[in-house]
Amino acid sequence: MNQAASPRLLNVAANPHLRGGGTLLRMQLLWLLALAPAAVASVWVYGWYALRVMTLAVGVSVALDAVTGRLLPSRDETGNLSSAVMGLLLAMLLPVNAPWWLVVIGCLLTIVIGKRLFGGWGAHPVHPVALAYAMLAVSWPARLDLTASLAWAPWTSTMVEPLRLVKTLGAEAMASYDQLDLLLGHQVAGTGAGMVLWLALGGLLLLVTREIPWQVPLGFLAGVMLCAWLLEWTAPGRTGSPVFQLLAGNTMLAAFFLAPEHTNSPVNRWPMLFYGLLGGILLVLIRAFSIHIDGAVFAVLLINLCAPLLDRVVPRVAGLKEEDRDA
Amino acid sequence: MNILDVFRTPAARVPVPTASEPGIRDIPDPDEVVIPLEFRQGLVLPPVVQAGDKVRRHQVIGQAEGGISVHASMAGTVQEIQRVWTAAGDHVAAVVIRKADGLKSEDSPPDPECARAQGRATRLQLLRAGGVVSPWTTTDDDPTAKVFQHLVVLGHDVEPTQHVQELLIQERTPALIKGLRLLRDLAPGATIAMTVPQHLIDWAQENLGPELNLLPVSEQYRHRLDRTLVAKLTGVTVPGRTPYTSRGVGVMTAEAVMAAHDAQEGRPMVRKTLTISGVGAPRPVTVRVPLGTKVRDVLAAVGLDIQEAGRVLAGGPMRGVALFTDETPVDKFQHGIHLLPEAHIPAEVNRICVNCGRCVRACPVHLQVHLIGRCAEFDQLNEALNHHPEACFECGLCAFVCPAGRPLVQLVKLARMHARRSA
Numbered sequence: 126m127n128q129a130a131s132p133r134l135l136n137v138a139a140n141p142h143l144r145g146g147g148t149l150l151r152m153q154l155l156w157l158l159a160l161a162p163a164a165v166a167s168v169w170v171y172g173w174y175a176l177r178v179m180t181l182a183v184g185v186s187v188a189l190d191a192v193t194g195r196l197l198p199s200r201d202e203t204g205n206l207s208s209a210v211m212g213l214l215l216a217m218l219l220p221v222n223a224p225w226w227l228v229v230i231g232c233l234l235t236i237v238i239g240k241r242l243f244g245g246w247g248a249h250p251v252h253p254v255a256l257a258y259a260m261l262a263v264s265w266p267a268r269l270d271l272t273a274s275l276a277w278a279p280w281t282s283t284m285v286e287p288l289r290l291v292k293t294l295g296a297e298a299m300a301s302y303d304q305l306d307l308l309l310g311h312q313v314a315g316t317g318a319g320m321v322l323w324l325a326l327g328g329l330l331l332l333v334t335r336e337i338p339w340q341v342p343l344g345f346l347a348g349v350m351l352c353a354w355l356l357e358w359t360a361p362g363r364t365g366s367p368v369f370q371l372l373a374g375n376t377m378l379a380a381f382f383l384a385p386e387h388t389n390s391p392v393n394r395w396p397m398l399f400y401g402l403l404g405g406i407l408l409v410l411i412r413a414f415s416i417h418i419d420g421a422v423f424a425v426l427l428i429n430l431c432a433p434l435l436d437r438v439v440p441r442v443a444g445l446k447e448e449d450r451d452a
Numbered sequence: 453m454n455i456l457d458v459f460r461t462p463a464a465r466v467p468v469p470t471a472s473e474p475g476i477r478d479i480p481d482p483d484e485v486v487i488p489l490e491f492r493q494g495l496v497l498p499p500v501v502q503a504g505d506k507v508r509r510h511q512v513i514g515q516a517e518g519g520i521s522v523h524a525s526m527a528g529t530v531q532e533i534q535r536v537w538t539a540a541g542d543h544v545a546a547v548v549i550r551k552a553d554g555l556k557s558e559d560s561p562p563d564p565e566c567a568r569a570q571g572r573a574t575r576l577q578l579l580r581a582g583g584v585v586s587p588w589t590t591t592d593d594d595p596t597a598k599v600f601q602h603l604v605v606l607g608h609d610v611e612p613t614q615h616v617q618e619l620l621i622q623e624r625t626p627a628l629i630k631g632l633r634l635l636r637d638l639a640p641g642a643t644i645a646m647t648v649p650q651h652l653i654d655w656a657q658e659n660l661g662p663e664l665n666l667l668p669v670s671e672q673y674r675h676r677l678d679r680t681l682v683a684k685l686t687g688v689t690v691p692g693r694t695p696y697t698s699r700g701v702g703v704m705t706a707e708a709v710m711a712a713h714d715a716q717e718g719r720p721m722v723r724k725t726l727t728i729s730g731v732g733a734p735r736p737v738t739v740r741v742p743l744g745t746k747v748r749d750v751l752a753a754v755g756l757d758i759q760e761a762g763r764v765l766a767g768g769p770m771r772g773v774a775l776f777t778d779e780t781p782v783d784k785f786q787h788g789i790h791l792l793p794e795a796h797i798p799a800e801v802n803r804i805c806v807n808c809g810r811c812v813r814a815c816p817v818h819l820q821v822h823l824i825g826r827c828a829e830f831d832q833l834n835e836a837l838n839h840h841p842e843a844c845f846e847c848g849l850c851a852f853v854c855p856a857g858r859p860l861v862q863l864v865k866l867a868r869m870h871a872r873r874s875a
Contacts, residue, residue, distance in 0.1 A: 135758070135761075135763060135764050135774070135775060135776055135777065135778070136762055136763045136774065136797060137763070137774035137775070137776050138763070138774055138797075138798075138800065138859075139774075139859060139861050139862040139865065140769075140770060140771050140772060140773070140774075140846060140848045140851075140861055141769065141770045141771070141848030141849075141851050141852050141861065142763060142765055142769045142770070142772060142774065142790075142792050142796075142797075142798065143466060143467070143769040143770060143796070143798070143848075143852060144798040144851065144852060144854075144857060145465070145466065145467070145852050145853065146810065146852060146853045146854045146855040146856075146857070147855050148855060148856075148857065149803055149806065149855055149856055151855070152808075152855050199804070200802075200803055200804040201804050202803070205803075207806075245804060246804065246806055247804040247805050247806040247807060248804070338809070338813070387806045387807050387808040387809065388806055388807045389807075390807075390809075391809075392807065392808070392809025392812045392813070392820075392822065393809070393812060393813075394813070439818070439820055440818040441818065442691070442817055442818055442819060442840045442843045443683065443689045443691065443816070443817040443818055443843065444679075444683070444689030444690055444691030444692075444694075444817065444843055445691055445840055445843055
């Protein structure tokens with residue numbers, strides 16, 4: 126051996142020695158970017174009211190996340206901005222005139238109850254935003270009345286939440302809405318949830334960058350269309366047409382941003398598709414047959430709970446013998 | 453970007469580096485070689501030389517019953533027999549040969565005796581004596597009893613940085629063709645298939661004969677995994693690190709097939725072709741060195757210095773073994789040396805798993821990688837075993853696509869070690 130040269134000790138680790146997956150921060154920045162068109166459109170339509178709700182929700186969420194991160198140590202760092210995305214999603218669901226305390230309580234429910242208590246991002250059993258909104262909707266139904274929240278708005282199209290009108294008057298109420306208005310966000314809806322076109326564009330960004338798998342959002346939308354079409358056929362007049370279901374309420378937000386949340390959606394291909402389909406079907410069923418006007422968050426909560434079960438349908442591990450597989 | 457890509461499987465695109473330097477450089481003998489007496493993992497041969505002996509190239513220095521041999525890769529004096537760490541992590545006896553004045557390293561000429569040899573048993577004997585790792589090299593009493601339904605020749609390199617097989621099959625085509633004929637004699641009735649890089653498929657169809665089943669492989673790492681390709685070609689999926697032979701499939705690299713041909717002419721395998729890539733090398737260089745040359749000497753011969761590298765990898769960046777010293781000898785199993793720049797060393801952050809499922813969708817054997825990783829992380833190793841970590845062959849794609857930077861391969865390995873211990 127060449128004793129003269131003292132060997133330099135080298136850095137070692139397990140393979141692979143290349144990483145291409147980016148970071149969690151980059152992932153969440155992409156989500157924020159995907160939500161940006163809807164946020165901008167919301168400010169365009171509602172003005173400072175929308176900006177107030179969104180900045181308040183994002184600010185309080187991040188602050189709460191930082192504080193509770195100290196109190197309940199976990200490896201979910203505030204720096205990955207998951208709380209900012211959750212805050213923004215919550216703001217988009219809330220009405221534009223939501224009082225500050227409602228926003229703060231919503232953030233508290235999202236970040237502290239929905240996320241941190243379960244161990245942070247990656248560990249929560251249901252989507253924290255869907256959970257928080259459902260709790261708010263049950264606790265302060267009057268405060269979340271979207272129709273009342275926009276009594277001051279200047280535009281002239283029908284000033285009643287589309288799904289509420291359809292629920293009370295039946296399917297013929299659809300005629301009073303212009304589909305283009307619904308698409309462009311001129312409808313009574315939450316702060317950002319009504320920006321249908323812009324949410325769909327953002328969702329498309331997530332799809333094209335492969336940030337979310339296509340099975341969940343497309344399955345969700347297909348489930349909505351399928352179920353609405355079946356209802357139109359079997360129980361005419363009960364609820365809106367398939368296209369109306371896509372354009373009204375929180376359908377787009379749920380399909381592209383709530384249902385595909387990584388932590389609460391399945392990871393295998395068939396389960397993901399089934400999860401999406403189930404969500405869409407549940408959404409229309411809740412809209413048609415329950416006392417709730419828009420069932421988006423409830424549908425999301427229900428499929429979130431099904432996700433671990435659905436994910437038990439796993440592909441066959443290649444090369445294992447028959448007797449190993451059942452173990 | 454093709455819009456249909458959205459609907460295709462994972463975005464696991466391992467970067468493909470710049471084209472390699474054309475041709476193979478022959479590196480002169482170093483001052484000293486260290487030849488581990490390990491034929492393949494778990495098969496260590498007793499030495500047949502001792503310190504002070506003078507050896508010539510091709511001389512047998514370690515031999516087991518059944519004729520399996522390891523040879524001196526250059527002429528010189530045996531300095532000592534000492535234990536070394538191989539790249540694969542085995543601590544085995546090795547023969548240190550120092551260049552000596554007056555001894556010239558010359559390849560022995562083809563042995564006419566061997567060339568005249570007939571019969572399957574004789575040919576197998578020559579193969580074992582020639583130091584070629586082949587499906588027939590076992591310590592079994594009767595290797596001739598081994599019959600394979602399928603033989604697969606890997607004419608491509610799995611790692612994106614390596615160009616060994618594709619350069620060799622172009623440089624030594626006649627030897628490859630003779631080697632393939634030999635395989636046909638050794639395994640009568642078996643199907644023989646060969647993988648070829650996409651860009652060489654026309655060339656291969658023209659030169660390698662129509663009766664060979666050729667499979668073009670793309671540049672993408674995830675399409676180059678040997679176990680997946682073997683499954684595709686033969687219909688037999690061999691999981692984890694189970695030897696191919698245990699499922700009746702024989703797999704050899706093109707280089708080994710050429711060495712098998714050389715062995716039939718009485719010239720044992722004493723050289724290894726390697727691609728050197730990474731920091732300092734503007735493009736990968738493929739070299740041929742005597743077996744047992746230390747990584748340091750290989751790098752010096754192509755003008756590279758490990759001082760610039762953050763990590764020295766035997767193999768490539770996806771499956772390579774990080775060496776702890778540059779004195780590790782070159783063996784028959786590593787097809788490259790990759791110098792990872794300091795700045796590219798992945799930060800082992802081990803953030804929380806957010807269940808995005810990219811590892812699951814990237815896994816070529818369909819493991820629930822995220823679950824195995826979490827179970828292993830939180831000490832629930834028995835639970836991890838339900839997800840069959842033993843099927844993993846460590847391609848590294850799961851950790852490559854992980855946005856949380858989790859050491860998934862390591863966690864799966866941990867679970868697998870536990871499986872072996874509890875078995």
